[in-house]
Amino acid sequence: MTDDVPMLEMRNISKTFGTIKALQDVSLRAYGGEVHSLMGENGAGKSTLMKVLSGAHAPDAGGEVLVDGAPIPLGDPKLSKARGVAVIYQELTLAPNLTVAQNVFLGAEPHRGGIVSRREMLERTQPILDRLGVTFDAGTKVSRLSLGERQLVEIARAMSTDAKIIVMDEPTTSLSERETDKLFQVIAGLKRDGIAVVYISHRMDEIYQLSDRCSVLRDGAFVGTLEKDEIEADRLVSMMVGRDLSSFYKKEHVAEGDAQQRVLRVEDIGDGVKVRGCSFEVGRGEVLGIAGLVGSGRTELLRLIYGADSASSGRVWLDGEDVTPRSPRDALRHGIAYLTEDRKELGLFLDMTLSDNINMAVAEGDARAGGLRNFRTAARRARSALDSLSIRAPSARANAGSLSGGNQQKVLLARLLEAQPKVLMLDEPTRGVDVGAKSEIYRLIDELARSGLAIVVVSSELPEIIGISDRCLVMREGKIAGEVSAAPGRSIEQTDIMALSTGAQAGTRTETPPKIAEKEGL
Amino acid sequence: MTDDTTSSSGSKRAALRTSIMALGMLPVLILLAIGFEVLSGKFLTVNNISIVMQQASINIVLAAGMTFVILTGGIDLSVGSILAASAVGAVTVSLLDGYGMVGIPVGLALGLAFGLVNGVLIAFLKLPPFIVTLGSLTAVRGVARLMGNDTTVFNSDLPFAFLGNGDFLGVPWLAIIALAVILLSWFILRATILGTWIYAVGGNQEAARLTGIKVSLVLLFVYGFSGLMSGLGGVMSSARLYAANGLQLGQAYELDAIAAVILGGTSLIGGIGSIWGTLIGALIIAVLSNGLILTGVSDIWQYIIKGLVIIGAVALDRYRIKSGART
Numbered sequence: 064m065t066d067d068v069p070m071l072e073m074r075n076i077s078k079t080f081g082t083i084k085a086l087q088d089v090s091l092r093a094y095g096g097e098v099h100s101l102m103g104e105n106g107a108g109k110s111t112l113m114k115v116l117s118g119a120h121a122p123d124a125g126g127e128v129l130v131d132g133a134p135i136p137l138g139d140p141k142l143s144k145a146r147g148v149a150v151i152y153q154e155l156t157l158a159p160n161l162t163v164a165q166n167v168f169l170g171a172e173p174h175r176g177g178i179v180s181r182r183e184m185l186e187r188t189q190p191i192l193d194r195l196g197v198t199f200d201a202g203t204k205v206s207r208l209s210l211g212e213r214q215l216v217e218i219a220r221a222m223s224t225d226a227k228i229i230v231m232d233e234p235t236t237s238l239s240e241r242e243t244d245k246l247f248q249v250i251a252g253l254k255r256d257g258i259a260v261v262y263i264s265h266r267m268d269e270i271y272q273l274s275d276r277c278s279v280l281r282d283g284a285f286v287g288t289l290e291k292d293e294i295e296a297d298r299l300v301s302m303m304v305g306r307d308l309s310s311f312y313k314k315e316h317v318a319e320g321d322a323q324q325r326v327l328r329v330e331d332i333g334d335g336v337k338v339r340g341c342s343f344e345v346g347r348g349e350v351l352g353i354a355g356l357v358g359s360g361r362t363e364l365l366r367l368i369y370g371a372d373s374a375s376s377g378r379v380w381l382d383g384e385d386v387t388p389r390s391p392r393d394a395l396r397h398g399i400a401y402l403t404e405d406r407k408e409l410g411l412f413l414d415m416t417l418s419d420n421i422n423m424a425v426a427e428g429d430a431r432a433g434g435l436r437n438f439r440t441a442a443r444r445a446r447s448a449l450d451s452l453s454i455r456a457p458s459a460r461a462n463a464g465s466l467s468g469g470n471q472q473k474v475l476l477a478r479l480l481e482a483q484p485k486v487l488m489l490d491e492p493t494r495g496v497d498v499g500a501k502s503e504i505y506r507l508i509d510e511l512a513r514s515g516l517a518i519v520v521v522s523s524e525l526p527e528i529i530g531i532s533d534r535c536l537v538m539r540e541g542k543i544a545g546e547v548s549a550a551p552g553r554s555i556e557q558t559d560i561m562a563l564s565t566g567a568q569a570g571t572r573t574e575t576p577p578k579i580a581e582k583e584g585l
Numbered sequence: 586m587t588d589d590t591t592s593s594s595g596s597k598r599a600a601l602r603t604s605i606m607a608l609g610m611l612p613v614l615i616l617l618a619i620g621f622e623v624l625s626g627k628f629l630t631v632n633n634i635s636i637v638m639q640q641a642s643i644n645i646v647l648a649a650g651m652t653f654v655i656l657t658g659g660i661d662l663s664v665g666s667i668l669a670a671s672a673v674g675a676v677t678v679s680l681l682d683g684y685g686m687v688g689i690p691v692g693l694a695l696g697l698a699f700g701l702v703n704g705v706l707i708a709f710l711k712l713p714p715f716i717v718t719l720g721s722l723t724a725v726r727g728v729a730r731l732m733g734n735d736t737t738v739f740n741s742d743l744p745f746a747f748l749g750n751g752d753f754l755g756v757p758w759l760a761i762i763a764l765a766v767i768l769l770s771w772f773i774l775r776a777t778i779l780g781t782w783i784y785a786v787g788g789n790q791e792a793a794r795l796t797g798i799k800v801s802l803v804l805l806f807v808y809g810f811s812g813l814m815s816g817l818g819g820v821m822s823s824a825r826l827y828a829a830n831g832l833q834l835g836q837a838y839e840l841d842a843i844a845a846v847i848l849g850g851t852s853l854i855g856g857i858g859s860i861w862g863t864l865i866g867a868l869i870i871a872v873l874s875n876g877l878i879l880t881g882v883s884d885i886w887q888y889i890i891k892g893l894v895i896i897g898a899v900a901l902d903r904y905r906i907k908s909g910a911r912t
Contacts, residue, residue, distance in 0.1 A: 371795055392797035401795065409795060412788040414856050419781060423796045426778050434778045478796070 068132045070095040070259035071228045076126035085111045089285045093259040098273045101263045103280035109263050113230050117150040118143035149221030150230040155213050159206035164188040167220045191219045211242025230261040265356045267567040296567030304557035312530020316512040326517035327486045332377025337363040339541040345517040352532030353521045354560045360541040361521045365488045369401035370394045400484035404491040410475045413464030418445035420463045424482045448477035469500020488519040529555045537563035610865045621876030641871030642759035643818045648845035649770045650814030652863045653807040655846050657787040658855025659714035663721035664815040665838035670729035671696040671819025672829035676738040685744035692820040700812010708804035729831035737830040749825030770860040787855025
């Protein structure tokens, strides 16, 4: 199937954003008529690499991309497209108010003297749709199509430009089983047409089923490529995670004794879409990690427990009392606090002072008669918070927007701690924070656990989860796929977590049957 | 350490920028006053300043309500119509023998009620403020005409006419009311929890909700307050005119109120601004109107100049957002 000249060859691609090396000297080859899978943890550089290919990012000097043996110009999406590169992103780029044909030719409408020929668009789109074997026609409005069908429209668009290379970035994330099967049939057809398909996915079963070869990226670097017969879960997982735990995670608290005293109990909570019936418990002084891939429902789970979104099922118990919150206000009053993953969009008031930010949740309780602000208490709280969390700021009256990421994160934490919660849920607490602030946040989490708080930490960084948690739940597709805990003499292994989150079944205690079996049964 | 110095100089710069913006329009006001004095020779007289204050007063009151709304990132287009309906209501009730003064609370209550309807639609049904108040701009105008049978309601013996035409120790009552409203607004924004919540909702509504702030209550309050101020404006203008006309009164007042708020440095996006800026903004508009008349500029050109000032104000708003962009 593979001939000698690769359809796609990327050589020595590096990409630096500011001081961060997103890609380091990555090379990749994909041949016509093969599905080449690309795997890696969140943030390993897959998307960046594909953006270099599509021309959305220009790589650092020294890298080159060859299509069918000829180098192509870099950093210009139009030129990449003209050379036969089509990228189908996770979030689709269709205009739902237009027809399938209009979308296929969006930006390249056939016209005579500036007048668009609708008939020609329809006539040229229909054969492509027929080849894909779809059930809708070229004149259908995209808004009437399902997500899976829209994906096929994107593929039709790629085919209309005679793409030689089609990149699909986690195409099945929002597809049903049937739509996924349909997509796989279409991919098989693309292979027969001699197109090179680069397929990004986190799902092991898809990788097994589709790949002719599979390459792995880690921390922006190329790790290796496996041939079809070498592809196995254990090997892929260890290629994806294989890095050392550094010692800067702080965990001195021991959850043992007190943890028997359950503080938070979540029972079968779900929203019917992203979270499907999750139950777990957290004890006093315990740090529970929640791992899982992006999109596995971790943030949504925390938001349901906090009452930020409304749950369609489930209850939340705090110290044996049913406190199922209807709003964040409710949750906070009961002692459940939530640190959002997006501090700028969902947490801070950037134009308000640090003091206002820190006091926001408690100002009402501190108020004098008639709702008058208690300036003295507010100043005292702000001062002591700046002090105890060592927030580096010129004064409590500085605007929150003027602080660095790590200090902003500590200001948000300070706000939550002022409310004296019993349960603290932290969503990506160290995202966008420098190393120094990271270790301070770890130390703080450790101290808070020792002081008796029950803490839930969602993180995409496996070493972080392993470094600070007593137990770790792994989510996959809205459910809790399993639990990994440290036992005496054995720490949590990254491979266990990766296996559970991708469904590779190499981990301990799994509850869901392998999805691949379902597929083969069809 | 470098982190510390950059952030502190950054915040100093930000503080400087804030004070320049707050002051920003005061020099403009002073320059305009001096300019008109030079051109006309009769601008800076006690009598004329008293007239300017009277002319500015209703817009100051409306703009104070509007400041609350815009601080939450919303808009209230219905203030002129609500003013008309409240004025018609106030004059109608004032005609009742012996209960004439009841016209004042009736005017206020009408304004509050219309404002609360806006607030309920926006806070609880989550409809966009622009659409809701655009609708009530039209609908309440109709209600105002209906209430007065589409005629002008007169009361030559209006018991509260002194509010519109009298003075207290030489200061017009209208001006006293306007300044009292500014002080009350300042107090609410600065010294109450509600005030902090208003800034928080405008700065980041979703963060406010996640912090346990009753966002709906805040929105209900600001639209209710804006309605109440429109009602007060209605009472003030009927007191001045001894009459109210549902069709003509308060036409396009919302534009002057919005212009005053923006001129005063309040961001249309919400979360940033002060009531003192609004006061200065409203005074600039009044000085502009009065001065252009004194210098003999035609009515037509007054429209054009005022319109350009509004556009200039929005341009300032954009510039401020850009220069305030954070990393």
